[in-house]
Amino acid sequence: MEDITKQFNAFRAKQIPPDQLAKANKQSSIRFKASLSLVITFFLSLTLLHGLGIYFFTTGFLLTRLVLDEASECASTPIEVPPHETGCWHPRKFEKAVVIIIDALRYDFTVPYNGSTHHFHNALQVLHETATHTPERAFLLPFIADPPTATLQRLKGLTTGTLPTFVDAGSNFAGTAIEEDNLVAQLRNAGRNLVHLGDDTWHSLFPGYFDANLTHAYDSFNVWDLFTVDNGVTEHLIPLLAPDQTSKWDVIFGHYLGVDHAGHRYGPDHPATNGKLQEMDAVIRDIIDRLDQNTLLVVMGDHGMDIKGDHGGESDDEVEAALWMYSKKGIFGRGHNGELKPPRTAKERPVGQIDLVPTLSLLLGMPIPYNNLGGPIAEAFVGPGKPNWRNLATVNALAAAQINKYQKAYSQARGLTSDVFALPNQLWDSGSTLWGSLTSSSKSGDLEEAFMLFSNYQQSTLKICRGLWARFDVPSMIQGIGILLCSLAILIFFARCQPELGYASSATYLGYMSTGGIAVSFMALGTALFGSGPSLLHYGLFGLAAGSILGFAIAFVRIPEIKRTPMPRSLWAWLAIFITVLQSVGFASNSYTIWEDDILLFFLVSFGILGLVSSIGLEASEERYTGIVQSVAFAILTSVASLSKLCREEQMPYCRSTYYASSTSSTSAPWQLLIPLMTATLLPVIVKLYYKQTRSYEGVATVWIGTVFRLGLLANAIFWVLDAADDNDWLEMDKSTLKTIRNVISRLVLGVSLAVGTSSWIYSKPCISIKVVQKYDEGLADPKSVQISGSSNAHGTRYFLLVGNILIGLSLLQKPMGNGALALLTIQIIALAEILHANNLSRSAVGPIVLAALGNLYFFKTGHQATLSSIQWESAFIPLTTITYPFSPILVVLNTFGAQILTAAAVPLLCLWKKPSRPPGLLGDVTTALATYLLYHATINVATTMWAGHLRRHLMLFRIFNPRFMTGAAVLLLVDLVGALVALVAFGVNMASIAEVFGWS
Known part of the structure; x- marks a missing residue:
């Protein structure tokens, strides 16, 4: 290839002197690289602006409650009560306690159902059985969690008796120690020896609290x-x-995760869930048999699970957990409300789950924690x-x-x-007067x-506190x-206002923005130092944002080449505005937000029809x-x-899920395994056809598409077949061996596609072939010519x-149906580029807008929604066996936003597709398209963001508007980074490779 390139350059040099050609190429290369570097820096500065805007809004919108540092004391009873010999505020009823958390134990898992065909029914019977037959020993109640229904937030509520707030949802993977009472x-503090067994989240919240010799913690996020x-x-x-071991401990906290993991992996209506519930039934019966008179047994769920086995939101299935208490003393009852049987x-x-804290505190003779808002059960x-x-009143x-x-x-602290x-x-x-x-x-x-x-007082105060902790810092939001x-x-x-982007305009933009940003930041910091108000960080960041915006405004005025109006001048440009604006306005409606996927579908099909007419x-x-x-x-x-x-x-019953085997499953149907196999078979063939249209299936393309691309997709298909074999026990093979094989395959695929493949792509040649042929015209001085295919x-x-x-790496991280969805997206990206080229729309705004809408559509088609419960956490374990930072969160992000990442990386393709070897203004075209x-x-x-702020008191804020705001913010920051660091950098590498072959820079 290099010899042919030299021949081509020598042939070309006959028309341009070599020294002039080399000098021109060097100057052109320097200008291009400088301009590209400035453009990348400019887009990164925009990313910073977006991040600052989101930061200021969220500090006002996602508020945390004020935590008071005070702690209740045993010697200081808040109200006068009858004297007693044991315990602090109330006579101690139990010397010891065994507290069992069965993660995701939904209430309907614990009550009997006649004639039910669901796997989660009638598997865990001991709780209802004991509560019915021996009500003086046991009671079973619905245990309502406060959203968000993530484990870490639930454990905070179960131990402090307080309510979660918006921002706590983001800390589920990085729990910090609980410092409040x-x-x-x-x-x-009372000298009790505590033991913890199970979910290691407890050690993030209570570091050093448990007996190191008896405690055993386990990784909590390996949902496989x-x-x-x-x-x-x-x-x-x-x-x-x-009996000979009970003197070693006072309270045991045991946190089981199998039911939760079965739900995440398979869904609640699966034999695996049934098996885990039966296992829990046997374990609880065994504990009951070994329990003594002075030990309280508590079994509870920290949250429930939805029909797919996920949680995090506030649907009924997610918040309705179960609580069961048991004691051989026979001191319980239900006569206060006339009901004797479990609900x-x-x-x-x-x-409420916050009611557990005062209940356990008083039963164990402890003070009620200071920040508690719950009432005794x-x-x-x-x-x-x-x-x-009398006891109830006390x-x-x-x-x-x-x-x-x-x-x-x-009230005093908050004014x-x-x-x-x-x-x-x-x-x-x-x-208090009556008391x-x-x-x-x-x-x-x-x-x-x-x-x-007193009970009504507690409920009334709780209601007001819920409202208080939903107060917003409106100035920060603005x-x-x-x-x-x-x-x-x-x-x-x-x-839309700049016909060509070059070094001069890029430098002017960045110069004014950076100068303005730094200057105003120092002014803001000076104001903070000598005045009063928000923190230095707040002032400094706001100054940075304000200065950058001011700097851009100055640059916009000072650059004479800029067109002063961005108004569209074609029907296609108006279509791009229509798609964007109509979508944005629609997010003010909860029904529009709920059905966003169908609305995107309508817009994109309409574009296809308009493209056909054009x-x-x-x-x-x-x-x-x-x-x-x-x-x-x-x-x-x-x-x-x-x-x-x-x-x-919210779409039910007008929607039918097809992404998984059923609406109650988190696994793929066996027939869906054909989708990755079809992708591996058909997608390389389709791409090959596109390449052959322009005689580009040459050189490296034959190996890349014909072999590497096909093998990578085939390896993905094999991985998911093995995963299904593991789920359904199709192979008589040790599960750990099967997991190892899957890990090896997945790591090879990710390594080859994203690391080795990208490195090889950087040094690869264009998909062309160059031939020097002999012309049969003896009258020519040099009867040779160069034929270039592609x-x-x-x-x-x-x-x-x-x-x-x-695509190969992202497809691996998707379930089989998502694998096929990304394959369709890839074909549509090429089809979009063909439509734009045929209709001479490569520089129109409609191409990038439709590409962005495609990314959002396929976000839904890869099995996601703008809800916490749709996050496919198990994708973190496709190439890994345990949680590994930062790779596990990165894998979840790649799974969740794979479609948007793919479209962001493909933006330059819209400008590069079917372009001649040296078209003018490519940098400006690509930059405009990315912007x-x-x-x-x-x-x-x-x-x-605006609608979430405006509708902050809306009933559906937690369920609909807040998750959509968080999704939009995450997508924007992600595509900002991918556009600047992947698309633009790759464009520069691509240009350098083409320039090297064709002899220009």
Whole structure:
């Protein structure tokens, strides 16, 4: 290849003197590299602006509650109570406790169903059985979690008695120690020896609290493993219950993960879930047999799971867990409300998870933690037989008094006026007055009234606190939205007002932006140092953002070549605006947001139809034929992609999921394994046909597409076949061996595609062949000519090889249906490039906008929704056996946003496809296309941010608007980085390779 290139350059040098050619090439190369470097820096500065805008909005929108440092003390009872000999505030009922958390134990897993065909029914029977037959020993209740239903946030609520807030959802993978007063700290401070077994999340929250010799923690996020954690907990728990071992501990916390992992991997309605529930049934029966009179047994779920086995949101299935308490003392009861049997559904007599803290604290003779907002669970204190109203009134008086103490301290710290808690204070005054008048001979009616007043006070205070902790810092939110709007304006003018981007304009932009940003940042910091207000960080970052925006505005005024209006001048440009703006406005509606995937489908099919109509009118027959065929293919493939569907809860019953084997499964149907095999067979053939149209299936393309691309996709198919064989026990092979084989395959695929493949692509030649042929004309002085095959698409075909590399790695991380979806997306990307070329739209805004919309559509088609519960956490373990930072989070991001990553990397392809070897203004075209592509995502982000802020009191904020805002923000930052660091860098490498072959730079 190099010899032929030299021949071609020598042939070309006859017309241009070599010294002049070399000098011109060197100067051109320097200018191009300088301009490209500045452009990349400019886009990274826009990424910084986007990040700052999102930061300021989220600091006002995703607020955390104020945590008070005070802690309850044993010697300081918040209200006067009858004297007692054991315990702190209340007589201690139990010396020891075994607290079992069965992760994702949904309430309907624990109650019997007659004639049910679901695997999760009638497998765990011991809880309902004991609560029904021996109500004085056990009770079973719905245990309602406060969203977000992530394990770490639930453990915080279960130990502190407080409510989670927005921002806590982001810390599920990086838990920090709980510093506020909590039950575990109270037990430890009282000298109790604590043991923990199972989920290692506890050690992030309570470092150093547990007996190091008896404690055994296990990795909590390997959702593929159903047995290691559970077997380890049981193996160490049961021996500790032996009579000669009970003196070594006071409280055991055992956290089982098998049910949760079975749900994530298979869904609740699967034999694996049934098996884990039966295992838990046997374990609990074994514990009961070994329990003594002085030990309390508590079994609970920290949250539930949805129909696919996931959690994180606030649907009924996700928040409805189960709580069961058992004691051989026989001190429990349910006579206070006339009901003697466990609730049949989770809608009957539910209790909040924050109610566990005061309940366990008083049963174990501990003070109630200072920040607690829960109330004692009546079944634990009402006693067997006739209701013990005195005990109920006492425990509720203690809880209410502690809440009142906390409420006053919180109001003072926050500067709240007395009218905020007006209604609860009236209930407190009435209850405390009545309590002060009660004596040992008071009637049960007065005691019952006191119980009701204190209970109502607790519920009323809790309701107000929920509202208080949803308060927003509106000025900070406005700052964030302002920065995002200004960065949107920058993108609009940068993308649509500038005909050509060169070194001078790039340098001017960056010079003014950096100078302005630094200057205003120092001014802001100086104001913070000598004034009052937000922190230095807040001032400095806002100054940086404001200065950068000011610098751009100055640059915009000072660069004379800039067109002063971005108004569209063609029907296609108006279509691009229509698609973007109409989508953005629609996010103000919860129903629009819910059905976003179907609306995107409509827009993209409409584009295919318009492309068909436009192509029919083309004069050149070749372009007309290409435009018609590719437009029809684009519309058909969009419709085929709609067959892949993952429904969100709000779409039911008008939606049917097809992404998994069923609506209650997290695994693929066996027939879906054919999809990766078909992809490996057909996709290389289709790409080959596109290459052959421009005689580009030459050189490296034959090996890359014909062999490497095909083998990579085939390896993906083999991986998912082995995964299905593991799930369904098709092979008589040790599961650990099978897992090792899958790990080896997946690591090879990722290594070859994303590392080795990309490195090889950097040094590869264009997909062309160069031949020097003899002409049969004796009259010519030099009867030779150069024939170049593939030069008409040299840029596009070489660049697509990188897109194919990225596709292989991303496809591995998708389930079989998602694998096929990304294959369809890849074909549509090429089809879009063909449509744009045929209709002479390579420089139009419609191409990048449609490409961005394609990325968002295939986000849904790869089995995702704008909900926490749709995140496919198991993708972190495709090449790994344990959580490994930073690779595990990166794998989840690649799985979740694979479609957007692929389209962002493919943006230059729209400008490079079917371009001659040295077209003018390619840097400007690619930069404009990327800015337009980012403009779509930036507009979506601004819209979802503004609507989330505007609708912050909407009933569906947590469920719909907040997740969509977070999704839009994550996508924008990700495509910013991919566009700057992948697309533009790869474009520069591609240009250098073409220049080397064709003798220019």
